[in-house]
Amino acid sequence: MSTKLIDLQHISKSYGDNLILDDMNLYIRENEFLTLLGPSGCGKTTTLRIIGGFEKADRGIVCFDGQDISHLPPNKRQLNTVFQKYALFTHMTIAQNIAFGLKIKGKSKAYIDDKIKYALKLVNLDGYENRTPDSLSGGQQQRIAIARAIVNEPKVLLLDEPLGALDLKLRQDMQYELIRLKNELGITFIYVTHDQEEALTMSDTVVVMNQGYIQQIGTPEDIYNEPENAFVADFIGDSNIIDAIMVQDELVEILGTRFACVDIDFGTNTPVDVVIRPEDIELVAPEKGTIEGVVTHLIFKGVHYEMEVLANGFEWLVHSTILVPVGTKVGIHVDPFNIQIMNKPESEDEEVAVFDE
Amino acid sequence: MKKFFSLQARRIYIALIMLFLYAPIITLIVLSFNSSRSRAKWGGFTLDWYKALFENESILQALYNTLAIALLSSVIATVIGTISCIAINSMKRKSRTVVMGITNIPMLNADIVTGISLMLLFLSLGLKFGFGTILLAHITFNIPYVILSVMPRMKQLNPSVYEAALDLGASPVNAWFKVVLPDLLPAIQSGFLMAFTMSLDDFIITHFTKGPGVDTLSTKIYTEVKKGIKPEMYALSTIIFITVLVLLLLVNKTPSPEKSPGRQKGLYQLTQKPGFRYASAGFLLLLTGSGIFLGMSRIKEPEVQQVIVYNWGEYLDPEVIEMFEAETGIQVIYDEYETNEIMFPKVAAGTSAYDVLCPSDYMIEKLIENDMLMEIDFDNIPNAVNIGQQYYEQSKGFDPKNKYSVPYCWGTVGILYNKTMVTEPVDSWSILWDEQYSNNILMQDSVRDAFMVALKLKGYSMNSMDEDELKEARDLLIEQRPVVQAYVVDQVRDKMIGGEAALGVIYSGEAIYTQRENPDLEYVIPQEGTNVWIDSWVIPKTAQNKENAEIFIDYMCRPDIALLNFEYITYSTPNDAARELIEDEDIRNSDIAFPDLSLYDHLETYDYLGEEGDSLYNDLWKEVKSQ
Numbered sequence: 001m002s003t004k005l006i007d008l009q010h011i012s013k014s015y016g017d018n019l020i021l022d023d024m025n026l027y028i029r030e031n032e033f034l035t036l037l038g039p040s041g042c043g044k045t046t047t048l049r050i051i052g053g054f055e056k057a058d059r060g061i062v063c064f065d066g067q068d069i070s071h072l073p074p075n076k077r078q079l080n081t082v083f084q085k086y087a088l089f090t091h092m093t094i095a096q097n098i099a100f101g102l103k104i105k106g107k108s109k110a111y112i113d114d115k116i117k118y119a120l121k122l123v124n125l126d127g128y129e130n131r132t133p134d135s136l137s138g139g140q141q142q143r144i145a146i147a148r149a150i151v152n153e154p155k156v157l158l159l160d161e162p163l164g165a166l167d168l169k170l171r172q173d174m175q176y177e178l179i180r181l182k183n184e185l186g187i188t189f190i191y192v193t194h195d196q197e198e199a200l201t202m203s204d205t206v207v208v209m210n211q212g213y214i215q216q217i218g219t220p221e222d223i224y225n226e227p228e229n230a231f232v233a234d235f236i237g238d239s240n241i242i243d244a245i246m247v248q249d250e251l252v253e254i255l256g257t258r259f260a261c262v263d264i265d266f267g268t269n270t271p272v273d274v275v276i277r278p279e280d281i282e283l284v285a286p287e288k289g290t291i292e293g294v295v296t297h298l299i300f301k302g303v304h305y306e307m308e309v310l311a312n313g314f315e316w317l318v319h320s321t322i323l324v325p326v327g328t329k330v331g332i333h334v335d336p337f338n339i340q341i342m343n344k345p346e347s348e349d350e351e352v353a354v355f356d357e
Numbered sequence: 358m359k360k361f362f363s364l365q366a367r368r369i370y371i372a373l374i375m376l377f378l379y380a381p382i383i384t385l386i387v388l389s390f391n392s393s394r395s396r397a398k399w400g401g402f403t404l405d406w407y408k409a410l411f412e413n414e415s416i417l418q419a420l421y422n423t424l425a426i427a428l429l430s431s432v433i434a435t436v437i438g439t440i441s442c443i444a445i446n447s448m449k450r451k452s453r454t455v456v457m458g459i460t461n462i463p464m465l466n467a468d469i470v471t472g473i474s475l476m477l478l479f480l481s482l483g484l485k486f487g488f489g490t491i492l493l494a495h496i497t498f499n500i501p502y503v504i505l506s507v508m509p510r511m512k513q514l515n516p517s518v519y520e521a522a523l524d525l526g527a528s529p530v531n532a533w534f535k536v537v538l539p540d541l542l543p544a545i546q547s548g549f550l551m552a553f554t555m556s557l558d559d560f561i562i563t564h565f566t567k568g569p570g571v572d573t574l575s576t577k578i579y580t581e582v583k584k585g586i587k588p589e590m591y592a593l594s595t596i597i598f599i600t601v602l603v604l605l606l607l608v609n610k611t612p613s614p615e616k617s618p619g620r621q622k623g624l625y626q627l628t629q630k631p632g633f634r635y636a637s638a639g640f641l642l643l644l645t646g647s648g649i650f651l652g653m654s655r656i657k658e659p660e661v662q663q664v665i666v667y668n669w670g671e672y673l674d675p676e677v678i679e680m681f682e683a684e685t686g687i688q689v690i691y692d693e694y695e696t697n698e699i700m701f702p703k704v705a706a707g708t709s710a711y712d713v714l715c716p717s718d719y720m721i722e723k724l725i726e727n728d729m730l731m732e733i734d735f736d737n738i739p740n741a742v743n744i745g746q747q748y749y750e751q752s753k754g755f756d757p758k759n760k761y762s763v764p765y766c767w768g769t770v771g772i773l774y775n776k777t778m779v780t781e782p783v784d785s786w787s788i789l790w791d792e793q794y795s796n797n798i799l800m801q802d803s804v805r806d807a808f809m810v811a812l813k814l815k816g817y818s819m820n821s822m823d824e825d826e827l828k829e830a831r832d833l834l835i836e837q838r839p840v841v842q843a844y845v846v847d848q849v850r851d852k853m854i855g856g857e858a859a860l861g862v863i864y865s866g867e868a869i870y871t872q873r874e875n876p877d878l879e880y881v882i883p884q885e886g887t888n889v890w891i892d893s894w895v896i897p898k899t900a901q902n903k904e905n906a907e908i909f910i911d912y913m914c915r916p917d918i919a920l921l922n923f924e925y926i927t928y929s930t931p932n933d934a935a936r937e938l939i940e941d942e943d944i945r946n947s948d949i950a951f952p953d954l955s956l957y958d959h960l961e962t963y964d965y966l967g968e969e970g971d972s973l974y975n976d977l978w979k980e981v982k983s984q
Contacts, residue, residue, distance in 0.1 A: 090540065
């Protein structure tokens with residue numbers, strides 16, 4: 001997991017006056033499952049298309065295995081793509097679809113037939129050779145699209161929101177399927193999605209993007225537990241993001257009340273953002289908590305109850321498996337290691353953007 | 358019960374609509390199997406008209422032209438249109454809308470505007486009118502239909518499909534043909550079929566862009582109008598209708614390929630078979646090749662001796678042309694018109710340099726007045742002596758010195774009546790005002806012929822320019838209106854044969870024909886006098902082959918040839934020598950074909966009245982018709 005298989009250096013891209021990517025640097029290691037995550041318009045798909053060769057960067061270079069491939073057309077790149085809308089060839093059978101790339105490469109019929117069998121088995125659709133794409137369900141079509149890509153034995157598979165059009169249950173099944181596939185094939189996956197759950201479930205590395213900038217790169221755990229800024233915190237899961245002052249190491253003042261924390265090196269009396277995940281807030285008896293508040297809203301979410309607690313003028317979002325009726329006075333307790341301290345954003349680009357999912 | 362009733366009502370309603378829409382076509386189809394020539398009676402089932410159709414070479418040539426032009430133009434338009442769609446699709450939204458609008462305009466444009474504009478363009482480019490110009494015109498008006506059909510499909514295409522092909526290693530060209538084209542194919546097919554149908558269907562644009570000797574079915578059928586539509590044409594129209602119907606069914610059957618394999622049927626599946634592809638590709642290639650060959654052979658023509666003849670439709674025995682070509686080695690390019698008024702602007706516009714025309718008396722006068730005719734060198738036409746001297750005398754009314762014209766056909770206008778329905782002697786135009794024949798009288802739907810009847814009845818000249826006289830004639834015609842069954846042209850013939858009317862105004866040439874079909878009919882020239890008309894050969898100033906034109910006219914004056922033509926078209930021949938050759942004594946001495954003009958008073962030939970006269974007559978005629 002050490003070689004840089006793909007290396008994007010100083011990539012910039014704009015459409016007209018619209019800056020999509022600004023001086024982006026990113027590398028992808030061999031055999032990595034890397035996910036580009038962000039709201040629409042953040043530049044994640046453009047990044048993928050630049051890697052695939054469907055778009056040319058205005059500036060910067062794309063290296064593949066140490067070679068500059070910036071000017072290679074898509075058909076000359078050792079990559080294959082799985083498109084959002086499957087992009088199967090509707091006038092061909094499934095077998096013809098899968099054989100498309102192999103035929104162009106001039107492989108023998110026996111080899112192609114073998115590959116088709118193998119690929120269909122891999123995506124659990126044996127025996128579908130002579131069906132047409134229109135007769136398959138969305139999930140099946142997507143698996144054929146994946147089979148069509150992987151028979152070419154690419155070093156890297158690019159996946160552009162491949163599960164976006166599927167329903168929830170199918171999407172979850174396909175997530176496991178993709179992980180299994182990646183492990184069996186041992187190739188690099190670059191995956192684009194705006195679904196944070198998908199990103200956290202499957203990836204080795206998550207790249208959170210917003211407005212053409214990378215906000216944070218890290219493992220799913222890093223991204224979730226230690227968001228580097230308010231955007232990441234807000235985008236990944238639900239959070240309480242609160243203005244606070246770092247009084248000194250391991251002590252932060254939130255809404256006028258001091259909380260113990262584990263962070264250091266923020267200086268003294270520094271304005272910071274504090275992130276507290278809703279499931280990290282414990283509701284206790286009023287006198288036992290750090291702050292006192294009143295439950296104002298209550299929604300049953302299945303796994304847990306979602307509550308809002310008004311305390312010190314702030315609506316705290318709380319997830320708990322224990323029901324606390326609206327109007328109940330409660331105390332709020334947060335363990336020190338569950339308080340995540342972040343620097344205030346330095347530029348506008350890192351601020352929480354309005355995004356649509 | 359209520360539901361049942363409404364269901365019945367709905368069915369009847371649908372049936373009525375169907376009847377309304379298809380009754381005319383069904384009539385046509387039924388008539389194409391009718392062994393009687395008359396529209397009015399059923400003479401038993403026959404396939405003779407279909408047989409005759411396929412024995413008629415000029416119709417088959419027209420059919421070939423039609424199919425060749427339809428196929429070539431739709432193939433070329435499909436290629437151009439599809440390429441245009443690719444370009445339009447990659448434009449920005451704004452320019453795309455503009456370009457789409459521009460390409461749609463020609464479809465909404467009136468055909469006649471398109472036709473005339475193309476004619477003017479071709480004229481100014483100095484193109485030779487013929488197969489090539491028709492083809493160009495058809496390609497032009499077909500392209501928008503292809504774009505209309507292909508564009509929506511192009512917009513629906515998933516752009517990822519093309520990218521997926523590239524991604525899998527296909528070159529851009531390869532990707533387009535392997536992946537994008539098959540997706541567009543259904544739309545391209547229906548665009549092609551639409552263009553094909555439009556081309557097959559077109560008359561007006563073809564009419565304006567065609568050259569001499571080249572006819573498509575539609576223009577061919579139209580020239581037949583002069584002699585009335587022959588039953589062969591019913592047969593032909595039936596075949597065209599069936600062809601178009603089949604094409605339309607194919608267009609509608611072409612599925613967008615989203616069906617499961619079991620449901621993919623029809624054209625789409627058919628076209629997926631390699632055999633079909635090779636066959637159709639071969640067919641198209643063959644057709645394109647033969648089209649090009651045909652086009653080339655037309656272009657080459659000027660090298661051989663030729664004469665371009667512009668004549669009335671059905672006004673010459675086709676065999677005569679073959680004989681002429683065989684005997685003289687001069688190739689005849691033969692073109693037909695329907696009325697003098699259609700011929701004149703075509704000659705004036707100069708789309709084709711005609712060598713020989715056959716206009717009527719007053720039109721010859723107009724041509725002379727406009728300095729559009731060449732003097733004929735009678736030394737080159739020894740057979741001109743076969744034409745009776747009286748006809749040259751008659752011609753002096755429009756060609757005072759007999760310098761420009763050689764009479765070809767002549768006749769009178771008179772009353773055709775059915776002896777079983779009219780028992781009293783008929784000798785005056787006044788019988789056409791008789792109320793006992795109310796709704797049994799047919800008048801000519803033509804301004805000069807209608808006014809001729811009224812003016813003659815009043816004892817005036819049929820070339821009168823006296824406004825008071827003309828107003829009297831107008832009032833007389835208005836008075837006549839209630840007893841008139843219809844104002845028609847060719848239908849006088851068929852209606853009289855069918856016994857649908859008792860009396861009709863008719864040209865003598867038609868009268869001979871109608872008598873053959875229905876012996877109860879009789880023709881008279883009223884005592885008040887009538888129109889004696891003459892159609893004569895003339896050579897326009899624009900002629901390129903004057904020598905050949907004179908050889909052609911001379912040939913037409915040969916007694917045996919004039920006889921053949923007389924027997925074919927049944928209009929009276931001024932060729933005395935030919936008349937002597939007529940074997941059937943009844944016809945040779947027929948009062949209809951060869952009336953002794955010295956027995957009648959007040960015979961006149963139409964004069965050209967000038968534009969002022971034309972508009973005066975036309976205005977008064979409008980007043981009559983609008984009553």
